Structures are given as structure tokens and as C-alpha cells.
Amino acid sequence: MEIGVHIADVTHYVTPKSLMEKEAYDRATSVYLVDRTIPMLPERLSNGLCSLRPNEDKLTFSCVFEITDQAEVKDFWIGRTVIHSNRRFSYEEAQENMDAEAGEYAKDLLKINSLAKLLRSARFKKGAINFETVEVKFKLDETGTPVGLIIKERKDVHKLIEEFMLLANKTVATYIYNKNKGKSTFVYRVHDYPDLEKLATFASFATKFGHEIKFMDEKKVSNSLNKLMEEIVGKPEQNILEQLAIRSMAKAKYTTEPKQHFGLAFDHYTHFTSPIRRYPDMMVHRLLQHYLDGGKPPENQAWEEKCLHSSEREKRAADAERASIKYKQVEYMKLAEDKDYAGIVTGVTEWGVYVEISETKCEGMVKVQDLTDDYYDFDNKNMRLIGAKNKKMITLGDKVQVRVTRTDIDRRTIDLEFVSNDK
Incomplete structure (x- = not known):
């Protein structure tokens, strides 16, 4: 079976030394806040020229695989292409057709999904780590105020896309590494x-x-x-x-050193599939085309400096995204003051007990000074509080009932109290 992974050819439009290139390098990544996105590239590119809309000729960089029914890659081809697709599915549409085993391209989707499951299974057998984190999204009103929560579910269609993106990224990295036994300057995504x-x-x-x-x-x-x-x-x-x-x-990072990716269990890995939102992918596209054209390895140091810059910008973006989530959590829980929730103790210190509210995944604190039923001593070794008289213990993993008593948007804090003193 032939399967193609086609990625927008961003570097055809964003040329070296242009103002757009300079801005893309400086940003290095798109930033996804709860209520807005700060894109790396202008919308005319991301939602226009580089959007792979159906029934239009689009410039792409492609990785095309010949793959067996057992998900073994027998051959592959990498290069610049022009594609003209005739159908674009939303995740929901594709999943519905797969679930019903009917509808447009259902047979193809089911076949590709079976291959994705085999690829996924093979990764885990090699030692990849399966982090399936719970993702909570806020429902916002027209002013950007959070008014509800949605637990985002990862379905087969999301995993399908993920596996073929991983395959393309791994294939590109391995191809360049093998081309010159790791001596060709390239951008790798490594995880120690x-x-x-x-x-x-x-x-x-x-x-x-x-x-x-x-x-x-x-x-x-x-x-x-x-x-x-x-x-x-x-x-x-x-x-x-x-x-x-x-x-x-360890934190994953960009580097010109061809090291492993521990979390994915890949000897070599890169980021090739998202040049619209990540500058390192643009770097990969340029170097890849340079080598496909028969070019010699460029000087390594300049590319390593770009990798370092991109890793720093990625961290800054992640910090901003976390801060945005925390801000909206506090804003949302302000609407829930005086309401009772089930929670779990996630941290114990000498000054308070951290509790994650099960329904909202928001974390707040019950201050020790607010535990009025007894004086509590902190047992550092076992990370717990022990009542001096009643000997009651508050420890990690305890299921508790809490009430939101106060929120402070400036300090990004949520104050809680146990609903009953026997916690």
C-alpha cells in the first residue's frame, strides 16, 4: 500500500533573509494560549497559501511510503511535490466514518488505522513511553471568560495521524543520518x-x-x-x-547532534511535519532539500545556535501556555466560590495541603492555618500532616471534599477548605 504524508512547503514562500524569515526565526514557534493563538507566520500563509485545501494545487514536501499489511516500510521517497486533494476530513468526520465502517473513504481510513495501530504497537515493544495525559479545554463566552470545561478525548483518528507524522519525522532523520553516517549537519529532535x-x-x-x-x-x-x-x-x-x-x-530539545529520542524509542528523530507553526521544521525542510540537491554539509555551528534559540523559544511558549491555563483556571473557579467538590491530595507541605479538584483538574490549597480542629505537625519523610491530639493524617492520595473559599487572579491562587474537619 502506498501512503503519502504531505506537508505544506512553507520555505517556498518564506525565503532566507526576508522580513518574514526574520520574524519567524525570532518567534520560532506559535504560542497557544487558552483564549488566543499567537502564530509564527502570517494568517495569509497559514490559512491561505499553505493551507492544504481540497480541489486546489498546493506546494508540498512529501514523504511517500510503500508499506506492507504488517506495517513494514519496504521503500520510501522524499521530495517536493504538488498535490491536488479531493477531500478534506475533520477529525470528527473521519472518526464517524471509521466507527460506522461506512461513508466516504471508510475502507481506506480503516486500513490506514489498522496500520497505525501496528506502528504504535511496534513502538511500545521497542520501549516507547505511552503518556496519555488528560487534556481539559475551557469553554469561553464572547468576552473570553471561561464558562465551562470539556475533557478532550483522544480517539483513534488522532492516534492515526500521530503515528504517520512520527513515521515521517523518523524517516527523514534516519535518511539524513544514514546518508553520511551522521556527519551531515542536520536538525534533530532529541530526548535524553x-x-x-x-x-x-x-x-x-x-x-x-x-x-x-x-x-x-x-x-x-x-x-x-x-x-x-x-x-x-x-x-x-x-x-x-x-x-x-x-x-x-528529560526535556526534549533541538540539536545538530544525532542522539536518540528516548520517549519515542527512536535512534534518530526530527521535526519535519509542522513548518507552519515551528521554525525547526523550516530548518529541516531547507537542509533536506539542500542534501536532495546534492549539496555539501554546511558549517555546523550556525545551525546549532539556531537549534538552541528554538529550544529556548519553545520553553518560553510552554511557560506562557501554562500561565494562561492557570489564569483561566483561577478565573473559572472564581465562579465556583462556596461550591463543594471532590478532590485528591496531590501535595503536602508544612504550610498547606494541595488538592486537585477532580471535576475541573484545577489545583488549590488548604492552608494549615485554616485547619482549626487540631494543631498539625508536618512529617517530611512521609509527606503528610498529623494531628497532634486526634492523630488524624492528611497524606498524598487522600480523597477529600473541599470548598472554594477565595480566588486571587493576581497571585493565580485558589484557596480551599475541607468541607468537614475530619477531612
Whole structure:
């Protein structure tokens, strides 16, 4: 079966030394805030010239695979193309046709989905880590104020697209690496083996929730984490443990060094598939075409500096996105003051108890000074509070009922109280 991954040829329109190039490099990434998107490129490009609309000729950079029914890639071709598609599906439309096993291109979608599942399974067998984080989206009114929440569900169609994007990215990186045994200057997306101390801290934290993890070697780390991710699905501690597991990992970055991607279990990996929203993908397109044209490797240092800049901008964007979410969480919970919620204790310190509200995934704090039924001592070793007289314990993983007492939008804080003093 032939499957093509076709990506908008952004670098055809954004030329080196142009003002658009300068601005794209400076931004290095689009930023996705809760109530707005700050794009890397102008809308005329992203939603116009580079939008792969059906029934129009579009300039693309393509990775075309000859793939067997067992999802083995027998051959591939990489190069610039012109495509003319005749149908564009929304995720919802494609999923509906797959679920019904009927409708336009249902047979093709089901076949491609079966291949995606095989590719996914093969990744996990090699040691890829399966982080299926719970994603919460806000419903906003016309003023941008959050008025509701939606738990975003990852369906087969999302995983289908993901697997073929991963395949294209891996194929491009491996192709360039093999072309000159890793000596060709290129932009790789690398992810180092996690720090053992951070893993030990995470394992200790997971134990507080009743989950045992053993980290022996690289493969065991992946297997243990995947087993844990399966165990916690649907449990109150799912969100907090998923987030902490991700934080215990090394940070992925861009570099010209052809190192592994630990989380994906790929020897070589890059970002080729999103040049509209990521500058490193534009760098990859340019270098890839340079080598396809028979060019010699350019000087490495200038590209490494661009990689460093892109990694820094990516971190800045992620920080802004997290701050935006926290802001909207506090804004949303302000509407919920004096309401009671079920929650789970996600952190215990000498000054307070952090509680994640199960319904909204928002985190707030019950201050120790507000625990009026007793004087509580902090047990640092076991991360818990113990009542001096009543010996009641507040510890990680406790299921609790809380009430929102106060929100502070300037400090981005949510104050809580336990609904009853026996927590």
C-alpha cells in the first residue's frame, strides 16, 4: 500500500533573509494560549497559501511510503511535490466514518488505522513511553471568560495521524543520518535518558498512591512507566501522576547532534511535519532539500545556535501556555466560590495541603492555618500532616471534599477548605 504524508512547503514562500524569515526565526514557534493563538507566520500563509485545501494545487514536501499489511516500510521517497486533494476530513468526520465502517473513504481510513495501530504497537515493544495525559479545554463566552470545561478525548483518528507524522519525522532523520553516517549537519529532535535521581523521586511519590515502580535499565524504565500509566487510567490520581511522570523525564530539545529520542524509542528523530507553526521544521525542510540537491554539509555551528534559540523559544511558549491555563483556571473557579467538590491530595507541605479538584483538574490549597480542629505537625519523610491530639493524617492520595473559599487572579491562587474537619 502506498501512503503519502504531505506537508505544506512553507520555505517556498518564506525565503532566507526576508522580513518574514526574520520574524519567524525570532518567534520560532506559535504560542497557544487558552483564549488566543499567537502564530509564527502570517494568517495569509497559514490559512491561505499553505493551507492544504481540497480541489486546489498546493506546494508540498512529501514523504511517500510503500508499506506492507504488517506495517513494514519496504521503500520510501522524499521530495517536493504538488498535490491536488479531493477531500478534506475533520477529525470528527473521519472518526464517524471509521466507527460506522461506512461513508466516504471508510475502507481506506480503516486500513490506514489498522496500520497505525501496528506502528504504535511496534513502538511500545521497542520501549516507547505511552503518556496519555488528560487534556481539559475551557469553554469561553464572547468576552473570553471561561464558562465551562470539556475533557478532550483522544480517539483513534488522532492516534492515526500521530503515528504517520512520527513515521515521517523518523524517516527523514534516519535518511539524513544514514546518508553520511551522521556527519551531515542536520536538525534533530532529541530526548535524553531521564535523570536517575528524578526517577527515584517520582517512584517514591507513586508509592504514596500505592503504586510500585522499579527502574532497572532503559527498557525497564519504559515498561514500568507504561504499566503504571495503564494502572491509573480512570483513577483519581491519574492526572497528577501523569504530569509528574512527564516532569521526571528529560526535556526534549533541538540539536545538530544525532542522539536518540528516548520517549519515542527512536535512534534518530526530527521535526519535519509542522513548518507552519515551528521554525525547526523550516530548518529541516531547507537542509533536506539542500542534501536532495546534492549539496555539501554546511558549517555546523550556525545551525546549532539556531537549534538552541528554538529550544529556548519553545520553553518560553510552554511557560506562557501554562500561565494562561492557570489564569483561566483561577478565573473559572472564581465562579465556583462556596461550591463543594471532590478532590485528591496531590501535595503536602508544612504550610498547606494541595488538592486537585477532580471535576475541573484545577489545583488549590488548604492552608494549615485554616485547619482549626487540631494543631498539625508536618512529617517530611512521609509527606503528610498529623494531628497532634486526634492523630488524624492528611497524606498524598487522600480523597477529600473541599470548598472554594477565595480566588486571587493576581497571585493565580485558589484557596480551599475541607468541607468537614475530619477531612
